[in-house]
Amino acid sequence: MKEIFSTASLADLDAHPIREQSVASMAGLSLPSTEDEQWRYSTLRDVLTASYQPQTSMPKVMAGKNDELVANPAATITIVNGWVLEIAIDAAWEAKGLSVSKEIAGRSQDSWAEDIFDYAHQAYTPQTLTITIAKGLAVEEPIVINNYHNGDAVASFPSIKVDAREASHVSIVERQSSSVSAALSVNVTAFDVAEAAVVKYLAVQNNGPEHIQLARIFGTVASQANLNVGLASFGGSYSRTRSDIRLAGRGATGDLNAAYYGDRHQVHDFRTYQHHDDRDTQSNMLFKGVVDDTAGSIYTGLIHIHPEGAGSNAFQTNRNIKLSDDAWTWSVPNLEIENNEVHCSHASTVNPVDDAQRFYLESRGVPPLEADQLIVAGFYDEVLQKLPVPQAHGAIASFVDQKLAARRREAAEG
Amino acid sequence: MSEKSLQIVSLSVAVEGKQILSDVNLTINPGEVHAIMGPNGAGKSTLSNALFGKAGYDVTAGAVTLDGQDLLALPTWQRARAGLFLAMQYPTEVPGVSLHAALQAAGLGYENGELSDALRDEAKRIGFAEHFLDRPLNVDLSGGEMKRNETVQLGVIKPKYAILDELDSGLDIDALRMVSERVEQATQESGLGVLVITHYNRLLAELKADKVHVLSGGSIVASGGPELALELENSGYAQYS
Numbered sequence: 001m002k003e004i005f006s007t008a009s010l011a012d013l014d015a016h017p018i019r020e021q022s023v024a025s026m027a028g029l030s031l032p033s034t035e036d037e038q039w040r041y042s043t044l045r046d047v048l049t050a051s052y053q054p055q056t057s058m059p060k061v062m063a064g065k066n067d068e069l070v071a072n073p074a075a076t077i078t079i080v081n082g083w084v085l086e087i088a089i090d091a092a093w094e095a096k097g098l099s100v101s102k103e104i105a106g107r108s109q110d111s112w113a114e115d116i117f118d119y120a121h122q123a124y125t126p127q128t129l130t131i132t133i134a135k136g137l138a139v140e141e142p143i144v145i146n147n148y149h150n151g152d153a154v155a156s157f158p159s160i161k162v163d164a165r166e167a168s169h170v171s172i173v174e175r176q177s178s179s180v181s182a183a184l185s186v187n188v189t190a191f192d193v194a195e196a197a198v199v200k201y202l203a204v205q206n207n208g209p210e211h212i213q214l215a216r217i218f219g220t221v222a223s224q225a226n227l228n229v230g231l232a233s234f235g236g237s238y239s240r241t242r243s244d245i246r247l248a249g250r251g252a253t254g255d256l257n258a259a260y261y262g263d264r265h266q267v268h269d270f271r272t273y274q275h276h277d278d279r280d281t282q283s284n285m286l287f288k289g290v291v292d293d294t295a296g297s298i299y300t301g302l303i304h305i306h307p308e309g310a311g312s313n314a315f316q317t318n319r320n321i322k323l324s325d326d327a328w329t330w331s332v333p334n335l336e337i338e339n340n341e342v343h344c345s346h347a348s349t350v351n352p353v354d355d356a357q358r359f360y361l362e363s364r365g366v367p368p369l370e371a372d373q374l375i376v377a378g379f380y381d382e383v384l385q386k387l388p389v390p391q392a393h394g395a396i397a398s399f400v401d402q403k404l405a406a407r408r409r410e411a412a413e414g
Numbered sequence: 415m416s417e418k419s420l421q422i423v424s425l426s427v428a429v430e431g432k433q434i435l436s437d438v439n440l441t442i443n444p445g446e447v448h449a450i451m452g453p454n455g456a457g458k459s460t461l462s463n464a465l466f467g468k469a470g471y472d473v474t475a476g477a478v479t480l481d482g483q484d485l486l487a488l489p490t491w492q493r494a495r496a497g498l499f500l501a502m503q504y505p506t507e508v509p510g511v512s513l514h515a516a517l518q519a520a521g522l523g524y525e526n527g528e529l530s531d532a533l534r535d536e537a538k539r540i541g542f543a544e545h546f547l548d549r550p551l552n553v554d555l556s557g558g559e560m561k562r563n564e565t566v567q568l569g570v571i572k573p574k575y576a577i578l579d580e581l582d583s584g585l586d587i588d589a590l591r592m593v594s595e596r597v598e599q600a601t602q603e604s605g606l607g608v609l610v611i612t613h614y615n616r617l618l619a620e621l622k623a624d625k626v627h628v629l630s631g632g633s634i635v636a637s638g639g640p641e642l643a644l645e646l647e648n649s650g651y652a653q654y655s
Binding site for chain 2: 053114222354355356357359360361362363364367368370371374375378379380381382
């Protein structure tokens with residue numbers, strides 16, 4: 001097998017010792033195998049066959065034009081192939097204490113890296129987009145991040161850090177998109193949510209059909225604070241998001257919801273960790289997805305109630321609709337409970353479209369394909385209502401509609 | 415055959431290889447109300463499911479025509495569009511799908527805004543609170559609310575023939591009166607032909623049956639006028655089993 005990453009120069013990147021250290025660490029690593037618990041069920045090996053050139057110099061391409069997701073954003077940031085190229089911040093919010101900047105990579109010397117992609121990110125991420133919300137500041141308009149990838153066999157390493165100070169509020173929507181070329185992006189997004197702060201984050205992924213995205217999300221949530229993460233995943237050939245949410249202070253809450261739809265040969269791969277480190281913490285997780293054609297989805301997740309987590313509530317639900325016999329899903333929720341004074345539940349289902357629902361609609365005169373379309377769109381309704389940043393929900397609904405319309409077209413063409 | 419009627423001719427239906435209905439014959443003319451009564455397990459719901467082509471209900475013999483059109487040759491949705499309506503005994507919950515969205519996809523021919531108006535008008539006619547119309551189909555509705563929801567759809571879809579499978583169950587006395595009045599009006603306003611499946615005479619207080627049939631053991635064993643329904647209520651089905 002080829003090396004995953006071609007040799008890349010660090011010359012154009014800000015110097016940081018972690019880069020060289022990480023390059024050295026990568027030398028001994030290869031593509032993770034399914035023997036590794038974090039990569040169990042993963043079919044990445046089947047699709048990641050090329051060698052990717054890290055984007056270690058400023059890209060010359062610009063982002064593709066997108067419709068506005070949100071009117072009057074507090075800030076708009078453009079990231080291309082991992083490089084933060086544009087930051088436009090509303091002066092009024094900046095004056096009140098919203099700061100958006102790019103900082104040198106290397107979040108810290110503490111290594112969070114576990115596999116070759118993590119080390120590659122530490123080595124090659126050009127800058128970290130850092131969003132800081134001052135203590136007590138409630139930013140009323142969402143921040144929009146356009147995260148774009150372009151270029152064949154290019155590897156990019158976007159890095160975003162959100163630092164929500166005490167009792168601050170912020171909403172962020174990140175649109176992840178790419179050209180039709182076969183590129184790889186390794187994304188890392190980290191949230192530090194201080195006491196009584198509220199952070200809402202929605203990632204809307206509609207990458208090009210050959211794009212591979214491997215994302216990690218880290219969240220640390222302090223006492224009485226809330227981190228609400230929403231994932232809407234529609235594009236790409238292989239799209240993985242691993243979320244590690246740590247409820248670190250008493251009364252911290254975390255919400256983690258996802259809507260995904262895979263068709264053709266797409267794979268959506270989700271790993272979640274809900275860590276309850278302290279008392280009276282609460283986490284709610286609902287992932288709902290549809291797979292069609294030969295597409296697949298993987299969900300595995302762990303609720304971990306630590307010994308100090310008395311009084312915690314934790315819920316983990318994954319529901320899937322399989323629209324074709326050749327589509328596949330792995331759905332594996334897990335619990336690890338080290339304190340008995342808690343409420344926890346997990347559930348997972350994989351079903352075709354419900355015959356009784358389809359019959360009901362057909363009995364009103366709705367043709368079967370349209371009935372399926374209504375049922376599938378309706379299936380998402382529950383999770384769409386839970387996703388943060390409602391201003392962007394119209395875009396998500398239209399991605400679902402596009403998928404279903406394509407399905408109807410294909411059926412009509414026989 | 416082009417005469418206007420719903421004709422069920424020598425219909426036999428099997429479920430999982432077991433014969434449930436044998437040689438059922440019924441002709442429902444426009445504006446007529448036929449009631450089918452019978453003990454549990456007589457095959458009443460099998461008849462409604464078979465008429466709608468539900469999977470698992472195999473027609474082993476016979477024919478069904480709607481105004482001369484071969485109904486059994488059509489898939490379920492085309493049977494509905496041909497003019498047949500089924501008010502289900504247990505309406506299915508369809509999460510996330512509004513009544514409006516469902517009926518918009520049903521090819522009813524309403525122009526912009528007309529469907530919403532029609533839904534509101536029909537809800538008002540049977541005393542069904544408008545806010546229920548915004549709920550996902552049958553989700554978090556009580557039994558009685560589901561039946562009223564079915565009746566609203568009957569009014570909006572305006573079918574030629576309707577099968578009402580235990581429409582009365584779950585309805586309180588006032589709702590029952592309004593719902594049965596509404597169906598009775600449809601028989602007069604648009605010539606709706608009705609096949610009502612019920613255990614009880616109470617539905618027939620407002621919805622006047624022209625004919626009453628006793629279904630027992632998968633066959634129609636007796637037919638008569640409205641007096642038969644009264645007799646059944648008094649003496650039960652023992653003599654027909």
